Amino acid sequence: MTISNIKTKDAAQGVPAVSRPSEPAHIIKSDAEAIEIAKKLAAEIAPGAALRDRDRIWPVKELDAFSQSGLWSINVPKAFGGPEVSYATLAKVIEIVSAADSSIGQIAQNHLGVVAAIRTVSSEAQQRLLFAEVLKGTRFGNAFSEFGSKRAADFETKFVDAGDHVIVNGQKFYSSGALLAHLVPIVALDDQGRAWYAIAERDAPGLTVIDDWSSFGQRTTLSGTVILNNVKVPKTHLVPGYKGYAEPTTDGAIFQIIQVAVDTGIAQAAIDETVSFVRTKSRAWVDSG
Numbered sequence: 001m002t003i004s005n006i007k008t009k010d011a012a013q014g015v016p017a018v019s020r021p022s023e024p025a026h027i028i029k030s031d032a033e034a035i036e037i038a039k040k041l042a043a044e045i046a047p048g049a050a051l052r053d054r055d056r057i058w059p060v061k062e063l064d065a066f067s068q069s070g071l072w073s074i075n076v077p078k079a080f081g082g083p084e085v086s087y088a089t090l091a092k093v094i095e096i097v098s099a100a101d102s103s104i105g106q107i108a109q110n111h112l113g114v115v116a117a118i119r120t121v122s123s124e125a126q127q128r129l130l131f132a133e134v135l136k137g138t139r140f141g142n143a144f145s146e147f148g149s150k151r152a153a154d155f156e157t158k159f160v161d162a163g164d165h166v167i168v169n170g171q172k173f174y175s176s177g178a179l180l181a182h183l184v185p186i187v188a189l190d191d192q193g194r195a196w197y198a199i200a201e202r203d204a205p206g207l208t209v210i211d212d213w214s215s216f217g218q219r220t221t222l223s224g225t226v227i228l229n230n231v232k233v234p235k236t237h238l239v240p241g242y243k244g245y246a247e248p249t250t251d252g253a254i255f256q257i258i259q260v261a262v263d264t265g266i267a268q269a270a271i272d273e274t275v276s277f278v279r280t281k282s283r284a285w286v287d288s289g
Helices: 008-013 031-055 060-068 087-100 102-121 124-136 251-280
Strands: 158-161 165-172 183-189 195-201 207-210 225-234
Touching: 031 060, 031 087, 031 102, 060 102, 087 102, 087 251, 102 124, 102 195, 102 251, 158 183, 165 183, 165 195, 183 225, 195 225
Parallel strands: none
Antiparallel strands: 158 165, 165 225, 183 195, 207 225
């Protein structure tokens, strides 16, 4: 459930951007290491998860630990210095993290999905540039969905060519991770109606992220409305996302398997909590056997 009724005139309520990490992120070497690190991270973030969700406390330290752990670059190809773990491992990582705190697991979904899209559609030069950012610990947020359209794939946000950059205008909502992202991939249409990822700096002039997320559960996914008012994006950061859907690819499926992993993580946590309660706090009825 989400409510978005923000108007452009309220843009002054935007949240300031966060700095990129001062130290490079760890780079994971294997599938086994990815699972091991995910389990360690889950043990660290689980104790405060219920309180963060109840009081909507942003998981700032927890998110930094997550992205600096190397788990946000696990699907960067080996050819560009990444671990390139299997997507079975990636899904297991998200499941483990989501069982500890489903909001934190959810925040990584669009980042990892965009990394996958770059693998599919970007030139070698663009991959080298953007994957270097990811390996350093740079976090992608997202500005995909739009409020009021009949279908999720209907977009009003557009960009125009301006030489070595494009200029983007529009408004988004449901932008998980955008509040504490370093770069914000924006789904925007060109003059032919094709959808691109225009990856803007989080603190780019004209890009405003507003903390107006209202939800039932998963209250700390760092979502909100994104206002785009003549936002400049260099063409080096303009990714032809439409190519991943022009013919059969795994691009859409990767976003979905990550969502499934979040959901199975939530389910696993519910089962574990039930078993723990029955074993440690419940009292059996006298005739129950």
